[in-house]
Amino acid sequence: MESAAGEIARRLGREAEAVCRHYLSNGRKQGRYWIVGDADNTPGRSLYVRLAGSSSGPGAAGKWTDAATGEHGDLLDLIAANLRLGSLGEALDEARRFLSLPQPEPPPRQISSPAPTGSPEAARRLFAMGRPIAGTLAERYLGRRGITGVSDVPSLRFHPHCYYWREDWPDGADPEAWPALLAKITDLDGTLTGVHRTWLDPATARKAPLDPPRKAMGNLLGHGVRIGKPSDLVAAGEGLETMLSLRTVLPDLPVIAALSANHLAALILPTDLQRLYIAVDADEAGVLASDKLTDRAEGDGIEAIRLTPRHGDFNEDLRALGTDELRAHLRPQLAPADVERLLSSSGG
Structure with a gap:
């Protein structure tokens, strides 16, 4: 059975030109497409909407792409982006209003309070x-x-x-x-x-x-952005791009981005971890954090190995050296037991 969102998107596709004229009035029709600058209705030629096509699939009427940003979707997505709606439910309500469709029966009311800011x-x-x-x-x-x-x-x-x-935003703005x-x-x-x-x-x-x-x-303290399946070894470091760079060149290595030097020093380690690679940022705070994390890991019986970049961090290395040279730089820093395990599938 087709979902409510799928049905609404299909109906919008049948009225694609009318949708574009309403929400993207600064654009214009050009052949089988509506051309405009972006989803905010800025004049231009970056975003294009298919006005005719099948009812579903990649070539369906209503499918759109913004060549400048790479964003794409259906007309339901476009309405949400145009009006900056925060949920699918809001987008569906707006689409039903445009299509003059009845609104669904509301669910039983549940009292919910806004989540505290930053919680x-x-x-x-x-x-x-x-x-x-x-x-x-x-x-x-x-x-x-x-x-x-x-x-x-x-x-x-x-x-x-x-x-x-x-930080200096006026109250109420x-x-x-x-x-x-x-x-x-x-x-x-x-x-x-x-x-x-x-x-x-x-x-x-x-x-x-x-x-x-x-x-x-x-709540950040002790936690981090985890990428990759849990294993007996993991690499931990500060920045998100730093750890994603390691993941790019060593795709079989699970990584954790603690997001700052202080949070790296306080990272809570898995109890079954055997070997911890620490990606060291080349500054005083980064070295101090790696020292503290090394002491904690070794105190828990975990082997700690530091990975040192050639430049300031591993994202700088990736951009300056490229994947192959960065793998070559990392190879002698890995534990011998991990060289084939981590480099064989990455071409290193």
């Missing part, structure tokens, strides 16, 4: 609103930094309109909204405790011109 519950709700990063600005951002092969990582998501509050890369912070059991946000500039696919362009919310 783990607020982080959980934000991450749930994200989408996989494949084909999005977030994937382009990581690609510009040399990071590949992570488009299906479940701990990463993309949010097209993530609120940003400046609406926050800015920028696209953002979301990274899920979890505890040892995989429970979400927080979210790390990197706001992005859609014009350049780099970090947004904000100060700072990254923030974390929720």
